[in-house]
Amino acid sequence: MMRILQICASRIEDFMEFIDPVCDIIKLLGLPFLKNKMSDEARYTETAAKSLSHLGDLMYVPSPQVRMQICSTVMDIYNTKHPIPQIIGFELTSTSYNVEIAAMSGLAETLVSSLTLMKDNVQVKILLLRALQLLSRTNENCMFMARGQAAFNICSLLNDPDPSGELMLLSSGIILNLLDLGPKDEIIKQMNNLECICALKDCVVRLFTTGYTDRERQLRNDLLVITTVIAEKSRALMINLTFLLFLSVKSRNPLLGNIQLLHNREGLKMKRLLMDLLVIFSKDWSSDKILSDKKVVSALFTYVIPTEKPEIQDWPMPYFQELQLQAISTLSSVAPRLVEHYMACEGNKRLLQFLKWCSSQDGFVGNGNGCCRRSKNEQICRTLKLLNRMVSVQDTTLNKDLCDQGAVRQLLRVLKKTNTDAVGKNNTVILEIQTEILSVLTSLCETDSHTKELFGSQGVDVMIQILKMGPTQVSSGLGHERLILSTLTCVWSCITGYNITEDDFLDKQGMFLLLDLLAVNWKTMNTILLTLLNKFLENPKTHSHFYTWRGKKFETVPHLLIQLWNEAEKKLGEVTDKYGRIIDPKNPLGRQIGKDQKKPPISPNNVTTSTCEVAENNKSQIYSLFLKLGFSDLPGLSTLDYVTLIAIMRHLDFQVGKVWNKTRQELKAENIQPLKYDSDASNYIKKEFEDLAKRVRAQQSQVIVEHQKMELEEEQRRYAAIKASMKQRAEAKKTWDNFVLRTSNYDALKEAKRIKEDMIELSRPEYVIQKGIDHATEIYGLNTTVSCGRVLRVQSTPSELTGGPLADTCLAQKRLPIRGGALRDFRIQRFKF
Structure with a gap:
């Protein structure tokens, strides 16, 4: 049948009489197949798929009537209600089988390729797009359509003449299906060219100016979604930002003079999509000039106002609240790139006033959508994120202006209030608010002693309040651990280095809280805690706190530090015996020095791995603490602790020896032979460090022997006491028996x-x-x-x-x-x- 159909179709160009018979046969292909056995579907799958594949080839026949019939036949394949009477002895194949055959045939790829033949016939083009829209509902067809350059072919037709308006609507629907079900990267790549982008731009601008119906507004938003997806992958060729002016700033641009934005759901979606585009464009440095000229920062700040008296009229309150949150988030991406415009708009003053209003109100009055249901805390959180992004720029003028506006005291008040409100609650938004405030304070106080003075006793009280959080709450997984880390960073920036706040922190038992956290032994916090303790030990008043502190098991600070040292050794793979004694004097750190020699040699400009380890692992911090505390008269140490302490005393020497060994290994790997004097010096250094390791091992062994002797004496004393006690009990029992008798x-x-x-x-x-x-x-x-x-x-x-x-x-x-x-x-x- 298909061979007969192809022969007839090849003669249509010379004999028009063949058109009707060909159309009649093509029409039959849209009906379900007939089967008289259940196995027929599997048996004839390949034949059925080939027949539909030949059907797509007939699109090249130069007859609009045949092409329209082919499109109608494809749509009939997806029709679930066929007006066909039951034929005795046969059954109809299911619609799902017909759709599967259509996908296997590759019909979608052939139809997409034929789009270029339909430029002059709008009616056939519309019918073909309808068929493609049905085909684009499955992954298999989307893959075939991508192979046929569907995204490029369809996007380039967007501006073709179309009195019905269906062309743009069908095209956008197909592209969205391709992005959702097809190979997204390939689809974006096909549209990432000047022709497609210009077509999208013209359609969006036209719909902005002439789109009045709900259908046209929805289509406008669909095209903006497509534009946003393309912009995420390529910003260099994106459309002009002229229409972004209409965020809220009045413009004399004649292009925008006729725009009438309705304050409904579609208008809200459009504005949110435009703000999403702004975030994407802000990632490209070339967009700074355009964003500046269009006064985008000023436009976004018009939304950062109390919701009781919005300057933008006619928006329903829930919609305005959503736009407000979206505008603040957009400013977090745009404003750091345009600091001068941010300062010109008095951004610090506006944000602090808005934050003050948020913290004194009950927040949103409507339900809205999404994040708006989370009340005032979401406003505060996003405002603080914006402030955090601005101070992280480290612009001196901006940060000074923020402090002059009273930001430090205001943020501390908000932080104290949220701490009070969070008691007994597990609110992730409140935790995020606290973390953002701490980050802002950290950036403000990091290099400015005057700001640390403003932080003062009030800030110390808040830090103490947060640090008193229990270990169970911190490990709950709700964000408390991040809050504690931010608090420790804030203590480093806002308290240390300023004597008044340091003394106040010590007087309020803050050092004991830091040591309590260190005793809990959270892996993520140990490094910053040890760094903080080293910084505080520069203050002579801290030493008494170190000697006074006792843990839950009455352990002392030196004992705790030695425990952390042993854990760090295990993590680094350093091997000692069961007493903590050096095993090999030639390699006191217990690791294979040459195991990484297959790697390429390190550049002279880079530091070695050994040097990095000294700075990165906690052992260097613990060694520094012991240097400040001293290595004698340390309370609460056992004999085995002293064994480890002997090795800690020589930690720096061992690290220096390791660097020398690494240097010799690298010279050997690069086949470099040192001069005689250098070689003699290297051998002498090697021997000295080996002798040092032997002396340390001997000291450790002496301590261990004394420890074993003491254990033996203690065991004998206890045995004698038990023996005497048993004798006394026997005599007492005999006395009692006599009394009873x-x-x-x-x-x-x-x-x-x-x-x-x-x-x-x-x-x-x-x-x-x-x-x-x-x-x-x-x-x-x-x-x-x-x-x-x-x-x-x-x-x-x-x-x-x-x-x-x-x-x-x-x-x-x-x-x-x-x-x-x-x-x-x-x-x-x-x-x-």
Whole structure:
């Protein structure tokens, strides 16, 4: 059938009579296939796909009627309701099968390639685009269409004459499908040329000026989305920014004179898309001149105002709030590139006033969309991010102006308020606000002592409040760890280096809080904590805090530092024995020096790996701390700690020796033979460092031997004490057994036994038993003489009843419950000592 169809189609150009029969046959291909077995679908898949592939080739037949029928047939393939009666003995194939066959045939690629033939016939072009829009709904067809240069062919047709307006709408829909389901990078590459970009520009400008219907406004926004996607990959060829003027600034440009922006959802989306484009353009340095000439910073600042009295009228409050947040975020990208325009607009003053309003209001009044549901905290957060971006530029004039406006005190007040509001809550936005404030304060105080003075006692109080956060809360994963890191950085920039704030921080126990954090041993914080401690130790008042601090297990600072040292050694792969002693004097750091020699030699202008390790790992910081604390009279160190401390004392020497060894390895790797004097000097240095390592190992061994001797003596002493205790217990038990055998008063025996159980935990069992016997004798009037291993004499008449001279005066004054001549049981307070 397809061969017959191709023969007929080849004769259409000479014989017009073939057009109708060809169209009738093509129309049949849009109907479902028929099958009489379930296996027919798999059996004839390839044949069916080839038939549809030949159908695409017929688009080159120079007949509008045939081309239109082909497009209609393709659309019929996707039709789920075919008016075909049931044929006995056959079943219709499913629509999904038909769509699958169409995708396998490569029909989409052929149809896209034929677009260039339709420039003069708008009707056929529209019908073909409708068919392509159906095909672009699957990944397979999008891949075929990309191979046929669909993005370029369709985008270049955007400005073709079209009285119906469907051409632009269908084209944008197909391109969006290609970007979503097809190879995105390839599609963008096809449109990243002057022809496509100019076509997009003309369409957008035309829709800006003449688009009045909702359909046209939606189309305008779709084209802006396509423009934004292209701009993300290539900004050099992007469209002119003239239409960006309409953000809010009045313009005399005649192009914008007829624009009527409606304050509805489509208008909101359009403005947000334009702001997204501004963010993309700001990444290109060549755009600075255009952004400056168009006064983009001034236009964006018109949104940074309290929402009760917006200067831009007619916007619904939720829409204006969304635009406000978007404008602040856009300024964070644009304003750092245009500092002069930012200062000309009094940006610092505006932002601080807006921040003051935000922190004193309940925030948004409407629901809005997206981030607007997060109330005033989102306004504060984005404003602080903008301030952080501005101060990070490190422009002296800008930062000084910000301090003169009272930014430091205002930010501290906001930070203190958020700390109070965050108690008992897990709000990620509040945590982000706190982190941004700390970053701004860090940048402001980093190099300015006057700003540190403004930070003052109020800032120290806030830092102390944050540092008191519990370890459980910090490790919750909500951002508290980042907050603590920002706080530590702020302490470094705003407190250290200024004596007044340093002393205030120490007086308020801030050093103890830093040491508590170090004891928790968070890997991400140890480096900055050790750096901070080194900085604080330059203040003589800090030493007493180091010697006074005790951890949860009563560990001291020197012991904690040695623990961190051992962990750093394990991380670096340095190997010692179980006592922490050097194993190989030739390689005291315990690592393979030549294991990385296959790498290319290091340039003379670069530092070596060994030098980098000295500066980067925590061992250098710990060594520096011990240098300031001293290596003697350190509290809380065990014998094994002293073994490690001996190696720490020689850390710098070992590092110098390692650098010399590395130098020799590099010379050998580069086949460089040093001069005789250099070689002798190198060998002498090597021998000296090996001798030093041997001396250190000998000192460590001596300490270990003394430690083992002390352990042995302690073990012997404990064994002797246990032996003596067992002997005493045996004698006490014998005394007790004799007492039991010779005591006829059951109540006295019972009370003595109870007293024995109460006091059995004491270390002297004979003392316990004797006390029990004496107390029982005192209560029940037993005249008992106990001698260990001898006879007991017991008198069973209670003296309390006779009131004799040995009676318990306290007990004798009580009225004893006596009925019928028998002694009634009563509660007696236990003897405690």
